[in-house]
Amino acid sequence: MKRPRDSMSLKKIMVTGANLSLAMLVMPAQAEGQPQWRSGADLYNNVCGYCHKPEVGVGTVLQGRELPVEYLKIMVRNGFNAMPAFPASYVDDAALGELSKYLASLPPLPPRPTPPPAKAQPGGSP
Numbered sequence: 427m428k429r430p431r432d433s434m435s436l437k438k439i440m441v442t443g444a445n446l447s448l449a450m451l452v453m454p455a456q457a458e459g460q461p462q463w464r465s466g467a468d469l470y471n472n473v474c475g476y477c478h479k480p481e482v483g484v485g486t487v488l489q490g491r492e493l494p495v496e497y498l499k500i501m502v503r504n505g506f507n508a509m510p511a512f513p514a515s516y517v518d519d520a521a522l523g524e525l526s527k528y529l530a531s532l533p534p535l536p537p538r539p540t541p542p543p544a545k546a547q548p549g550g551s552p
């Protein structure tokens with residue numbers, strides 16, 4: 427036989443728990459050890475790209491320039507003329523590393539004529 431008071435408090439705990447997990451879902455990933463940005467593309471599309479995408483043309487084109495992460499870090503941490511600075515709490519070093527890789531994976535501009543298709547597998551090994 428159940429006592430009504432117990433089932434009430436159990437219900438309360440369950441509701442509180444549901445609210446907590448909901449809050450954790452909508453909270454930005456700021457917990458320690460969690461990446462702030464899902465990927466370099468995520469950071470680029472949500473921050474840098476607002477000014478630096480070629481079609482925007484506010485900032486310089488960053489893609490396809492093989493920019494070293496150290497260079498990105500200096501510009502991002504200090505800002506540069508019209509560009510605001512971003513602290514590590516917003517864009518951490520790991521995110522900049524991912525961004526550097528992502529930018530290098532994008533084609534340089536202006537687009538160059540496509541080179542003839544390379545062989546899928548380099549021959550040579552017998």
Ligand code: HEC
Pocket residue numbers: 473474475476477478484485486487488493497498501502506507508509510512517525
């Ligand atoms: C509000 C617009 C804006 C945002 C957001 C922004 N930048 Fe910039 N950035 C600029 C502008 C404008 C310049 C050019 C400043 C100048 O040359 O006077 C610049 C310059 C730079 C430069 C140096 C110039 C070059 O082409 O080598 C780098 C590197 C750079 N930004 C990287 C980034 C990265 C990485 C992010 C994202 C974390 C970012 N920027 C976000 C506006 C922005």
